[in-house]
Amino acid sequence: MNSRCLGDELSTGSDSDRVSTICVSGWDNLIPPADAGGAVSDPWIHPVATAPGTDPITADPSIRLSEIFSTGDYKDYSRIQNMKATFIATLLFFVLGGLNVQAQTAEKKYRNIQVLKGVPAKKVDSIMQAFNRALGVECVACHVKDKWDDESKAQFATARKMFQMVKALNENQLAGTSGVSCWTCHAGQTKPSRLPRPLLDEELARWPAELNNVAQSVKLTMSVYDVTLHVSCNYCHVPADWKSNRKSAYKMVARMNSMFTVFPQYMPPTARTQCWMCHKGSTEPQRRKPY
Numbered sequence: 001m002n003s004r005c006l007g008d009e010l011s012t013g014s015d016s017d018r019v020s021t022i023c024v025s026g027w028d029n030l031i032p033p034a035d036a037g038g039a040v041s042d043p044w045i046h047p048v049a050t051a052p053g054t055d056p057i058t059a060d061p062s063i064r065l066s067e068i069f070s071t072g073d074y075k076d077y078s079r080i081q082n083m084k085a086t087f088i089a090t091l092l093f094f095v096l097g098g099l100n101v102q103a104q105t106a107e108k109k110y111r112n113i114q115v116l117k118g119v120p121a122k123k124v125d126s127i128m129q130a131f132n133r134a135l136g137v138e139c140v141a142c143h144v145k146d147k148w149d150d151e152s153k154a155q156f157a158t159a160r161k162m163f164q165m166v167k168a169l170n171e172n173q174l175a176g177t178s179g180v181s182c183w184t185c186h187a188g189q190t191k192p193s194r195l196p197r198p199l200l201d202e203e204l205a206r207w208p209a210e211l212n213n214v215a216q217s218v219k220l221t222m223s224v225y226d227v228t229l230h231v232s233c234n235y236c237h238v239p240a241d242w243k244s245n246r247k248s249a250y251k252m253v254a255r256m257n258s259m260f261t262v263f264p265q266y267m268p269p270t271a272r273t274q275c276w277m278c279h280k281g282s283t284e285p286q287r288r289k290p291y
Contacts, residue, residue: 112149115163131159133289134182135190158268165266173259181287185277188289195276199227208233225253228275229283 107113109121116124132138142159144150151157162182170179185192203223211219226232236253238244245251256275263273278285 110149112151115160131182134186134188136186136188137190141190161266165262168266169259169262173255173262178284178287180278180285183288184285187280187286192277193280195224195227195274199281200224203227224275228279228281230281231283235283 104121106116106119106121106124110124116127119127128139131142135141139145139148142153142155144152166180166182174180187193200223203226204219207219207223222233225236229235233239236247236249238246260273263271267273280286
């Protein structure tokens with residue numbers, strides 16, 4: 001018999017009812033193969049066929065199966081069964097325990113959770129740390145120390161709104177892009193930076209002479225775009241046809257402008273936004289602090 005499973009008869013000779021050892025079913029990968037003499041060199045597996053009064057570990061493996069049943073000596077059988085049960089119970093404890101920790105959400109572990117509902121509890125700390133880095137502050141900038149669910153500070157409510165805004169933008173206007181984060185606008189400051197006026201004045205001075213007849217509002221808007229993204233007019237436009245929408249950057253402008261209808265839904269009434277706050281002189285806004 002080739003299979004070495006619990007209760008199988010492992011023949012060491014021609015007599016098939018002689019028993020030399022037992023094993024745990026399904027654990028074949030843990031049990032080394034028998035040597036040339038048929039013995040299994042495994043410290044977990046010992047001969048169990050014993051005569052009355054003999055040590056099961058040093059027992060003669062030639063004892064017949066009928067003698068085992070007549071003596072009722074199942075010491076090793078019981079020991080391995082207990083070890084197997086203990087192993088399985090321990091494995092289930094860690095597996096099920098790990099699943100429970102992984103499945104625990106923020107609202108089940110912390111009080112007064114609203115915008116982070118459904119977020120794994122283990123991620124809450126890293127999200128709070130990201131807020132701190134983005135604004136260059138400590139936890140008490142929004143929270144009352146040792147009363148983390150207290151929302152008496154105005155910044156607490158603002159943080160919730162900003163978190164919702166970022167999520168809404170990334171799922172709608174910015175879907176399919178790399179998206180934005182708190183760092184994108186704040187970059188380590190409580191107040192996002194604004195377009196430096198000297199850079200805008202320099203760009204206005206470079207306005208093409210052949211386009212001097214356009215409205216001042218158009219000239220100002222286009223100059224803001226150039227400085228904000230650090231590009232020239234042909235980044236979005238086809239020089240021979242300024243109204244052409246062949247370039248993807250031209251189409252993206254309308255998509256980005258629609259965000260200005262979203263900002264007021266989340267920001268304080270006094271807040272003022274501009275393209276520079278995200279782009280800061282780059283076509284690709286930063287999502288995280290560079291290292």
